Amino acid sequence: MMTNSQTIALACSLVARASLTPDDCGCSFLISRRLAAAGFNIQWHNFGECTNLLATHGVGSPFILFLGHTDVVPAGDEKLWDHGPFSGAILNYQGQEVLFGRGSADMKGSDAAMCIALEDFVKKNPNHQGTIGLLLTSNEEGDGKGGIKEVARILKESGNIPDFCIVGEPSSEKVFGDTVKVGRRGSLSVLITVEGTQGHVAYPERVDNPIHKVATLISKLSSRIDNGNEFFPPTSFEVTNIHAGTGAENVVPATCEFLCNFRFNNLQSKESLEQLIKAYLNKLNIKATLDFRLNGLPFITENSQDPQSTAFKLRQAISISIEEVTGLKTQFSTSGGTSDGRFIAPLGAQVIEFGPLSATIHKVNEHVLAEDLNKLTTVYFKVIEKLLT
Numbered sequence: 001m002m003t004n005s006q007t008i009a010l011a012c013s014l015v016a017r018a019s020l021t022p023d024d025c026g027c028s029f030l031i032s033r034r035l036a037a038a039g040f041n042i043q044w045h046n047f048g049e050c051t052n053l054l055a056t057h058g059v060g061s062p063f064i065l066f067l068g069h070t071d072v073v074p075a076g077d078e079k080l081w082d083h084g085p086f087s088g089a090i091l092n093y094q095g096q097e098v099l100f101g102r103g104s105a106d107m108k109g110s111d112a113a114m115c116i117a118l119e120d121f122v123k124k125n126p127n128h129q130g131t132i133g134l135l136l137t138s139n140e141e142g143d144g145k146g147g148i149k150e151v152a153r154i155l156k157e158s159g160n161i162p163d164f165c166i167v168g169e170p171s172s173e174k175v176f177g178d179t180v181k182v183g184r185r186g187s188l189s190v191l192i193t194v195e196g197t198q199g200h201v202a203y204p205e206r207v208d209n210p211i212h213k214v215a216t217l218i219s220k221l222s223s224r225i226d227n228g229n230e231f232f233p234p235t236s237f238e239v240t241n242i243h244a245g246t247g248a249e250n251v252v253p254a255t256c257e258f259l260c261n262f263r264f265n266n267l268q269s270k271e272s273l274e275q276l277i278k279a280y281l282n283k284l285n286i287k288a289t290l291d292f293r294l295n296g297l298p299f300i301t302e303n304s305q306d307p308q309s310t311a312f313k314l315r316q317a318i319s320i321s322i323e324e325v326t327g328l329k330t331q332f333s334t335s336g337g338t339s340d341g342r343f344i345a346p347l348g349a350q351v352i353e354f355g356p357l358s359a360t361i362h363k364v365n366e367h368v369l370a371e372d373l374n375k376l377t378t379v380y381f382k383v384i385e386k387l388l389t
């Protein structure tokens with residue numbers, strides 16, 4: 001097996017940098033140096049503590065953009081890890097050759113694969129048509145401040161709109177290549193503060209208990225919102241925080257607040273969910289203030305039958321490339337959380353996500369099969385080739 005490939009060498013040096021959000025820790029610089037040497041145009045779009053690298057080669061359309069992040073989530077208690085989380089080593093682990101460490105699967109392995117695929121492609125096709133590029137941010141795992149949302153705005157203002165975007169997030173579920181994400185649900189968080197009347201618990205006629213109202217409201221909101229459609233599962237509602245109480249056992253508090261999150265499909269919008277909450281508040285005669293945070297809108301690369309459409313081309317390019325490399329027929333999915341693809345999709349780009357297994361991401365002993373990173377590089381290379389020829 002090839003564990004000394006360029007992809008693996010690069011992935012090892014990326015994992016060895018403890019780039020905790022939003023610290024890029026030199027990861028993007030390392031990649032920029034390689035791509036600059038290969039003739040790519042390098043642009044830095046840094047905002048605050050966030051580093052954003054945009055490297056492109058060629059001109060005009062089609063524009064194929066690879067999207068990744070260099071930041072990682074904390075390792076947690078390092079004593080729980082079987083090896084150092086930032087050693088960046090190839091190890092024989094549980095009988096297999098793996099790249100071990102925080103960020104190996106999410107998503108420095110993919111960053112390395114994207115970089116090497118682009119480099120190789122330019123080496124073999126110096127005068128290719130269209131534009132190919134890599135966009136990396138150091139604030140994906142955190143609040144995203146200063147990250148891809150800002151760069152997307154710059155791309156829009158300059159009219160530099162990608163036709164195709166391939167996000168390297170770990171999408172594979174059981175074996176490498178089994179799943180490609182073709183869309184993501186939207187995410188809407190709402191802080192709901194319900195008002196009542198404070199008083200002594202012994203005099204229920206003098207109080208209006210906001211906690212009881214919240215209980216009723218949550219039970220209403222937990223009922224089915226829609227049934228989903230051919231692209232997406234039903235919209236979900238989850239309560240994530242709930243807070244009330246004065247600390248005393250004999251006082252009914254004046255307010256109760258709870259934080260909830262909707263993962264919504266393309267049958268819903270922020271407005272429709274806002275209306276849903278307000279309708280329940282009205283019906284139940286509850287007074288409340290609502291504070292919305294829209295984290296992302298749903299997006300989908302549709303199952304178009306038109307061979308000239310960008311959606312069709314991208315779906316074909318990825319599924320055929322995966323089949324050529326792994327022999328597998330990949331499945332298209334819209335499950336899971338949001339990704340930075342949510343900022344690129346509204347520009348009009350078709351967005352898919354494809355990367356290694358997600359089994360160990362954010363966990364102790366995160367690792368990825370070394371062999372899968374080499375396969376990933378080949379898949380990315382083939383996707384560029386198919387989209388440009």
Ligand SMILES: [Zn+2]
Binds near residue numbers: 069106107140169170
């Ligand atoms: Zn990630």
